[in-house]
Amino acid sequence: MKLIDALEVLRQPVATDASQLNVHLACGFTPLHLQTFLEARLRSRYPKRLYTIETSIYGDLAGSIERLERSNVHVLTVLVEWEDLDSRLGMRSLGGWRPSNLNDIAESANKAAIRLRDALLRASGLVPTVICMPTLPMPPAFWTSPDHTCPSELRLHEIAAVLAASLSEEPAIHIANAQFLAEISPPSQRYDLRSDVLTGFPYSLTHASALAGMLANLIDCRPPQKGLITDLDDTLWAGILGEDGVTGISWDLERHTHLHGLYQQLIASLAGAGVLIGVASKNDSALVDKAFEGRDMLISKSDIFPFEVHWSPKSESVRRILHTWNVSPDSVVFIDDSPMEVDEVRASFPAMECILFPKDNYLGILNLFKHLRENFGKPLLTDDDSIRLESIRRSSEWRDSLDSRSTSKEDHLRTAEAFIAFTFTKIGGNARAFELVNKTNQFNLNGRRYSESDWRNFLSDPSAFGLCASYRDKFGPLGTIAVILGKTEGRKLSVQAWVMSCRAFSRRIEHQCLKHLFEHFDIDEIAFDYQTTQRNGSLQDFLTQLLGSPPAPGIRISREQFAHSLPELYHHVEGRSVPKTENGL
Amino acid sequence: MNDYDDRLIRCFVSAFPGATCDEIRTAHFDAISGWDSLRGVTLLAVLDEEFGVQIDMSELMDLETFDSLKLHLMGQRQIPESIASIVD
Numbered sequence: 001m002k003l004i005d006a007l008e009v010l011r012q013p014v015a016t017d018a019s020q021l022n023v024h025l026a027c028g029f030t031p032l033h034l035q036t037f038l039e040a041r042l043r044s045r046y047p048k049r050l051y052t053i054e055t056s057i058y059g060d061l062a063g064s065i066e067r068l069e070r071s072n073v074h075v076l077t078v079l080v081e082w083e084d085l086d087s088r089l090g091m092r093s094l095g096g097w098r099p100s101n102l103n104d105i106a107e108s109a110n111k112a113a114i115r116l117r118d119a120l121l122r123a124s125g126l127v128p129t130v131i132c133m134p135t136l137p138m139p140p141a142f143w144t145s146p147d148h149t150c151p152s153e154l155r156l157h158e159i160a161a162v163l164a165a166s167l168s169e170e171p172a173i174h175i176a177n178a179q180f181l182a183e184i185s186p187p188s189q190r191y192d193l194r195s196d197v198l199t200g201f202p203y204s205l206t207h208a209s210a211l212a213g214m215l216a217n218l219i220d221c222r223p224p225q226k227g228l229i230t231d232l233d234d235t236l237w238a239g240i241l242g243e244d245g246v247t248g249i250s251w252d253l254e255r256h257t258h259l260h261g262l263y264q265q266l267i268a269s270l271a272g273a274g275v276l277i278g279v280a281s282k283n284d285s286a287l288v289d290k291a292f293e294g295r296d297m298l299i300s301k302s303d304i305f306p307f308e309v310h311w312s313p314k315s316e317s318v319r320r321i322l323h324t325w326n327v328s329p330d331s332v333v334f335i336d337d338s339p340m341e342v343d344e345v346r347a348s349f350p351a352m353e354c355i356l357f358p359k360d361n362y363l364g365i366l367n368l369f370k371h372l373r374e375n376f377g378k379p380l381l382t383d384d385d386s387i388r389l390e391s392i393r394r395s396s397e398w399r400d401s402l403d404s405r406s407t408s409k410e411d412h413l414r415t416a417e418a419f420i421a422f423t424f425t426k427i428g429g430n431a432r433a434f435e436l437v438n439k440t441n442q443f444n445l446n447g448r449r450y451s452e453s454d455w456r457n458f459l460s461d462p463s464a465f466g467l468c469a470s471y472r473d474k475f476g477p478l479g480t481i482a483v484i485l486g487k488t489e490g491r492k493l494s495v496q497a498w499v500m501s502c503r504a505f506s507r508r509i510e511h512q513c514l515k516h517l518f519e520h521f522d523i524d525e526i527a528f529d530y531q532t533t534q535r536n537g538s539l540q541d542f543l544t545q546l547l548g549s550p551p552a553p554g555i556r557i558s559r560e561q562f563a564h565s566l567p568e569l570y571h572h573v574e575g576r577s578v579p580k581t582e583n584g585l
Numbered sequence: 586m587n588d589y590d591d592r593l594i595r596c597f598v599s600a601f602p603g604a605t606c607d608e609i610r611t612a613h614f615d616a617i618s619g620w621d622s623l624r625g626v627t628l629l630a631v632l633d634e635e636f637g638v639q640i641d642m643s644e645l646m647d648l649e650t651f652d653s654l655k656l657h658l659m660g661q662r663q664i665p666e667s668i669a670s671i672v673d
Contacts, residue, residue: 004631007599032623033630194639199626205634 001209003033006040014043018050021451022072023219024127025053027079028061030200037212038077045216058200062112065119070126070460074453075219077130078120079211081202082138085109085116085159089139091196097141102152105141109156113163124172128452130218132176133164135211136191136202171431172452174218174379185210220451223438225353225375226327227276228267229318231336232283232309235357236264236299237291241283246290251297259365263357264298266369271303274385275376276325276392278306280317280334280345285309305393314341315348324396326441326502333375335368382432384479394476395503401475409506414570418473418507421574422516425459425466425483433468433483436499442538443500443510446531450497458496463487469513471504471571478503482513486526493517494527502538510542512571518559527556593655596635600628610651632658 001009025031025038035053042051054073056064061084068076083090086109088101095101123129142150167173190207203211233240238257239249251261271277277299281288288309292301306324308317318334325332330351336342337357346354353375358364384391401412425433438449450458458464469482481504485497495517500510517526530551532540543551546565597609603619614620625642633639636658648654 003627003634004596004599007602007627007631011599011602032626036627195630198641201626205630 001037001040001044001213003036003205003209006033006037006209009040009043010036012043012047014050015048018048020050020052021220021453022074023051023053024056024068024073024076025079026056026061026064026068026076028059028081028084029196029202030058031055032199032201033205034079034201034203034208034212037209038215041212041216042220045222046220049220062115062119065116065123068123068126073127074451074457075130076123076127077132077215077219079132080116080134080160080163081136082109082134082156085112085134085156089141089156091139091193091202092200097139099143102142102150106152106155106159110159113159117163117166120167120173121170124167124170127172127456129173130176130215131164131167131173132181132211132215133160133178135178135181135185135187135207137187171380176214176218181211181214184214221379224378225275225333226331227278227321227325227333228270228372228376229278229280229321229332229334230267231314231338231341231357232279232281232288232291234337234359235335236260236267236279237297241287241291246287246294249291249295259360259362261298262365262369266372268299268303270372270376271299271389272386273376273378273381274388276327276389277304278308278321278325279304280308280314280321280336282311282314283309303389305389306396314345318345318349318352325392333372380431382435384432384435387477387479390476391478391503394478398473398475398506410568413508413568416473416475416507416570418471418571419574420509420512420571421470422520423468423470425468430466430468430480432480433466436468436480436483436501437485437497439499439501441499441502442535443498443502443505443542444533444536444539445495445498446529447533447536448497448531458485461487463489467513467517469500469509469516471507471509473507482509484513484517486517488521488523491522491524492527493521493523493525494529496529498528498539505538507571508567508569509571511566512569512573514557514562515566515569516573518562523559525556525558526562527554529553530555589655589659592635593651593658596628596631597651599631600624613649614646 021042023038023042025035027034035055039051039053042049056067061078061080065076065078081090083093086105087093088095088097088105089109120129120131138153138156140146142153144150164175168175185207190204191202192204195204196202230236237249237251238255238260241249250257251264252258267277285307288307306321308320310317314336322329322332328351329349332352334342334345334349334352334354335357336345336354337359339356342354342356345352355368358368434450434452434455437455459466464485464487467484467486468480470480471478478501482500483497484495486493486495498513500513514526517523528543528551530543530553532551540551543555546557546562547555594606594609597604597617598606601609601617601619601624604617608617614625622642625645629640629642629645638658640657645654648657
């Protein structure tokens with residue numbers, strides 16, 4: 001994006017009902033065009049949001065972070081450059097580059113890094129924080145030739161790396177990826193000495209534009225894709241299983257089929273990070289079983305669910321997989337080596353991204369891997385990510401069991417050995433709860449989405465609470481499956497958000513959630529901030545059952561009304577709900 | 586109005602969104618609606634990006650008006666870089 005285009009984006013009017021996101025941009029230099037690019041990049045991504053970018057006093061990065069209050073800031077964005085660690089590492093300072101100065105520069109940089117770390121840890125407790133470590137080259141301050149690294153230079157890189165690493169484990173801190181930035185903004189084209197000296201803005205316009213794009217992605221990140229459906233023959237492995245047999249398929253260096261091994265490795269990595277992996281293959285299912293059992297693949301059979309292995313059209317397989325996962329086509333990627341199959345699936349699911357597997361194409365496979373990381377990358381891994389696929393498998397077994405049993409649904413629920421644990425979530429304390437509250441699924445009170453800062457702001461209200469429910473039964477654990485955000489006022493309670501995972505349907509967990517709210521808060525009535533959405537049919541059915549008529553905005557349910565329509569509940573409610581006053585929230 | 590004028594007007598409008606085209610064409614730079622040093626720096630950056638010509642703030646203020654700036658930019662463009670370096 002050019003500066004003139006960025007300025008034009010900012011001239012476009014914003015909708016009057018746009019939600020607002022306030023970004024505090026902290027840097028040691030005049031932010032000038034970076035501020036323009038950042039706001040334009042954010043507006044381009046989400047035109048219906050109003051962004052405001054406030055800046056702090058230039059030249060005192062640590063001080064401006066230390067002075068930050070939560071006030072109305074939603075996201076803090078911090079740019080650390082070398083001169084913020086020691087001004088002699090910037091070109092606007094004339095502090096001296098004698099070899100005898102270098103040890104002192106490193107010492108003072110270390111002290112500055114410690115101060116910055118402390119300030120950033122405090123700030124990230126107030127607001128989500130995006131940090132970019134030095135992007136500009138170091139000045140020619142070192143006594144070695146440019147192709148020879150000076151020990152002092154390495155020491156400074158170590159200080160910056162230790163600072164970044166010590167911050168990266170914090171859940172509310174997101175650190176910009178230097179390697180990715182180098183791909184979109186070559187280091188040699190980033191610094192503009194003329195601009196730095198004349199205006200105090202050190203970035204070239206191309207670097208400011210690229211950096212702003214990356215920061216915008218981190219400030220207001222899009223939710224990741226959910227699932228990947230892959231073919232087997234000439235995709236997950238090289239060869240045709242039906243023709244070459246179990247021993248004839250390969251993914252190794254000897255047979256020049258190593259790319260398929262790398263693909264398996266990446267898919268296994270995605271599965272480990274909670275991405276749903278399914279297989280759609282025209283194949284003999286018994287042979288596929290043998291291939292997974294008899295060969296030492298990098299992805300195991302347990303990483304994949306479901307397997308759709310038969311001779312029906314691929315689109316039919318994809319449809320069944322989507323149904324099992326209960327996700328929409330636009331959140332899934334389909335990969336196959338056959339252009340015909342890719343076209344067939346694309347025609348049936350225009351919203352789904354359908355990718356031709358780049359067989360024997362080394363650059364193509366590398367680009368595919370990067371693209372998959374872009375689609376599926378997430379800021380945090382939660383415990384629920386590791387059990388998501390297993391949980392879906394168990395839910396499927398639950399439904400099959402319900403369909404096939406001769407006993408009634410009531411017996412099924414009674415013998416499920418179900419346990420529900422309720423916990424109150426703290427600010428920044430439950431990444432899974434935050435993820436869940438942004439699901440626009442069939443059991444969502446109003447479809448409203450929460451940014452990380454909205455979430456924190458809501459929970460910082462003394463009258464607000466966030467309640468999470470985890471579930472397990474004899475079929476296995478489902479993890480955290482429901483979250484409720486609400487506020488209490490005397491003997492009344494209002495619910496602003498209520499989302500339950502589709503995996504948890506048909507278990508009366510929703511009834512147990514309301515029962516828990518009535519009992520825990522000892523209230524007489526619950527008001528719901530309900531809105532009909534295109535997808536929340538399951539919630540509508542539930543509320544209709546409770547109310548005796550279809551729900552409308554502003555609905556309320558009294559304790560008596562709820563007790564009257566409450567079915568038998570068989571869950572064992574685990575743990576003690578800790579009210580906000582007891583855990584200090 | 587020609588293509589050169591259009592490009593130059595677009596630069597001014599992007600830096601001074603409150604100014605009219607007539608105002609940009611006729612007023613002294615420091616009399617354009619919304620003029621301040623920050624917007625002036627923005628204009629210089631946009632001109633550099635659009636025309637590949639680096640102008641200092643003092644140079645811009647000396648040029649005073651749109652037409653002078655246009656002539657200056659056109660003059661800069663007419664001297665090939667290789668010759669300009671010899672002249673320097």
